[in-house]
Amino acid sequence: MVMTTGTPNATDRGAAVLCESAFAVKAAVALPIQAQCEPPDDDRWFERMKASGIDALGMHLEAVTPEVRTRIMPGKASVPLERYYEAFEAAVPVFGRGQVSTYILAGLGDAPEAILEMAERLVGMGVYPFVVPFVPISGTPLESHPAPGPDFMHAILKPLADMLAGADLRSTDIKAGCGRCGACSALSTYERAGATA
Numbered sequence: 001m002v003m004t005t006g007t008p009n010a011t012d013r014g015a016a017v018l019c020e021s022a023f024a025v026k027a028a029v030a031l032p033i034q035a036q037c038e039p040p041d042d043d044r045w046f047e048r049m050k051a052s053g054i055d056a057l058g059m060h061l062e063a064v065t066p067e068v069r070t071r072i073m074p075g076k077a078s079v080p081l082e083r084y085y086e087a088f089e090a091a092v093p094v095f096g097r098g099q100v101s102t103y104i105l106a107g108l109g110d111a112p113e114a115i116l117e118m119a120e121r122l123v124g125m126g127v128y129p130f131v132v133p134f135v136p137i138s139g140t141p142l143e144s145h146p147a148p149g150p151d152f153m154h155a156i157l158k159p160l161a162d163m164l165a166g167a168d169l170r171s172t173d174i175k176a177g178c179g180r181c182g183a184c185s186a187l188s189t190y191e192r193a194g195a196t197a
Contacts, residue, residue: 003022003033003035004035004058010041018035019052022052022054026053032055032176033056034176034180035049036058038059039084043090050094058177058178059088059091062104064110066081068108104118106132107145107146112156116160119163123164123167132187133148134148161190171191
């Protein structure tokens with residue numbers, strides 16, 4: 001199960017409601033849960049989230065360079081990359097290697113090299129970088145923005161799968177969440193192909 005809140009406030013960024021919700025779900029059914037939020041203001045929220053029954057955590061960068069972040073998501077870009085790095089470093093010891101992930105949308109303007117550089121940093125921290133192709137949605141401000149082509153995605157997903165294998169991080173080991181499901185990206189296919197090569 002995936003629980004997400006958007007960004008309801010500028011302090012806990014939804015962590016409190018995620019804790020309450022996870023506790024209620026776990027009281028009724030033994031279901032793995034991934035919570036998704038922006039980094040809360042206080043890293044102690046990670047312990048609280050884990051204690052409430054949250055098994056995995058997603059804190060999604062979406063884009064990796066400051067220029068693209070500011071252009072595509074000016075509100076979310078107000079949380080600096082450095083805060084994400086600090087939060088990842090604090091969350092991984094609580095949830096475990098590979099149980100903290102981040103969603104990265106390829107095709108919004110970040111070069112493959114920039115995405116792979118960020119992925120290398122994240123993998124080194126024990127964070128699973130779930131790279132997904134941007135898909136334009138009709139009726140949104142980016143409806144005319146082109147989706148990345150297969151060559152663009154291959155240039156990212158092949159080396160990323162090798163990087164993940166080298167760090168012993170696998171989507172199949174994630175307890176819950178987008179990376180575990182994998183439906184939005186071919187990354188898990190690249191992981192499997194590398195494992196059988």
